Amino acid sequence: MSYTIKNVAIAGAGGNLGKIVTPTFVSSGKFNVRVLTRQGSSTAGLPEGVEVVEVDYSSPESLQFALAGQDAVISLITTPAAMTQLSLIDAAIAAGVRRFIPSEFGSNLANPKTRANPVFKHKVATEDYLIEKAQSTTLTYTFFYNNAFLDWALRANFIVDFASPRPQVLDSGDTPFSATTMQSVADGLVGVLLHPAETANRAVYVHDLVTSQNRLLALAREARPDRHWEPESVALDDLVAVAEKRMAQGIFDFETIGPFLKRAIADPECGGVFTGKTDNELLGLKGKTDEFVLELLKDHLK
Numbered sequence: 001m002s003y004t005i006k007n008v009a010i011a012g013a014g015g016n017l018g019k020i021v022t023p024t025f026v027s028s029g030k031f032n033v034r035v036l037t038r039q040g041s042s043t044a045g046l047p048e049g050v051e052v053v054e055v056d057y058s059s060p061e062s063l064q065f066a067l068a069g070q071d072a073v074i075s076l077i078t079t080p081a082a083m084t085q086l087s088l089i090d091a092a093i094a095a096g097v098r099r100f101i102p103s104e105f106g107s108n109l110a111n112p113k114t115r116a117n118p119v120f121k122h123k124v125a126t127e128d129y130l131i132e133k134a135q136s137t138t139l140t141y142t143f144f145y146n147n148a149f150l151d152w153a154l155r156a157n158f159i160v161d162f163a164s165p166r167p168q169v170l171d172s173g174d175t176p177f178s179a180t181t182m183q184s185v186a187d188g189l190v191g192v193l194l195h196p197a198e199t200a201n202r203a204v205y206v207h208d209l210v211t212s213q214n215r216l217l218a219l220a221r222e223a224r225p226d227r228h229w230e231p232e233s234v235a236l237d238d239l240v241a242v243a244e245k246r247m248a249q250g251i252f253d254f255e256t257i258g259p260f261l262k263r264a265i266a267d268p269e270c271g272g273v274f275t276g277k278t279d280n281e282l283l284g285l286k287g288k289t290d291e292f293v294l295e296l297l298k299d300h301l302k
């Protein structure tokens, strides 16, 4: 059955990704946007005139009220609160919402090795819940995979630590991986909701380009010829082994989680290269070139 999506509820709109997705939806002029936010959260920075509804994620009535009349929910909820999405999904079904996009926006969870990665346990549980519900209700889902956030990863010195003269590279440093700016994620989400039939009950894959740590280092040297980086090779398996020990000790900080994320992004067996299978064309994404990355690096390294 064909349907159009007009009313879009965005949960987690004030976060890192939400700050880009929300204005993109508003300025597209194609949707009515309603933001769901917890009581006491700041709404500063949300686009002017956007409808804001306070919700209590522990109250089904509150969530159902907030989702009344909505055609789609985009969840941009922070990863530690991922399981909150189950009550949001229940409320979406009760309110007659047609499409739910859970908070994923990263690794290829269709890859068995990535699906078993412990840091994605709650994202996988959310996917499984949606798959089950889509079989018995009118709710549909789209899973959005974009591998690494290019701009976020550069800013956080996550993929290459440009703040260090001896940044780590994983194994040879040449392993290719897909990367996507948060703006392209936002544009791709608009594309998903403009193509509800083509994106129903499946994962979409997008990327701006395929790069590698060594390629990023080469571009960084071009951006800042006055600076010097001497990369240090580390075995990804060794990094993950240390992280596994920390996890077994109950330590769940970023030092533990980071190597698991790096595995999902850049281990050749984890499905992090999307060449040949992207939905870029359907969703209206044109991809980016190294020149674009060079400009990002010039900005980051100034």
Ligand SMILES: NC(=O)c1ccc[n+]([C@@H]2O[C@H](COP(=O)([O-])OP(=O)(O)OC[C@H]3O[C@@H](n4cnc5c(N)ncnc54)[C@H](OP(=O)(O)O)[C@@H]3O)[C@@H](O)[C@H]2O)c1
Pocket (backbone or CB within 6 Å): 011, 012, 013, 014, 015, 016, 017, 018, 036, 037, 038, 041, 042, 057, 076, 077, 078, 079, 081, 084, 103, 104, 105, 106, 107, 146, 147, 148, 149, 150, 152, 153
């Ligand atoms: N691929 C990548 O490289 C990459 C990098 C970073 C993030 N991501 C993914 O992008 C998605 C969004 O991440 P983000 O960094 O934008 O998130 P974030 O900034 O940490 O948080 C987003 C929003 O979550 C809401 N939130 C916080 N605690 C909550 C709770 N206990 N219950 C319900 N809502 C809560 C808040 O909204 P309110 O206060 O308004 O309720 C917050 O603004 C995640 O799935 C994350 O894994 C991917």
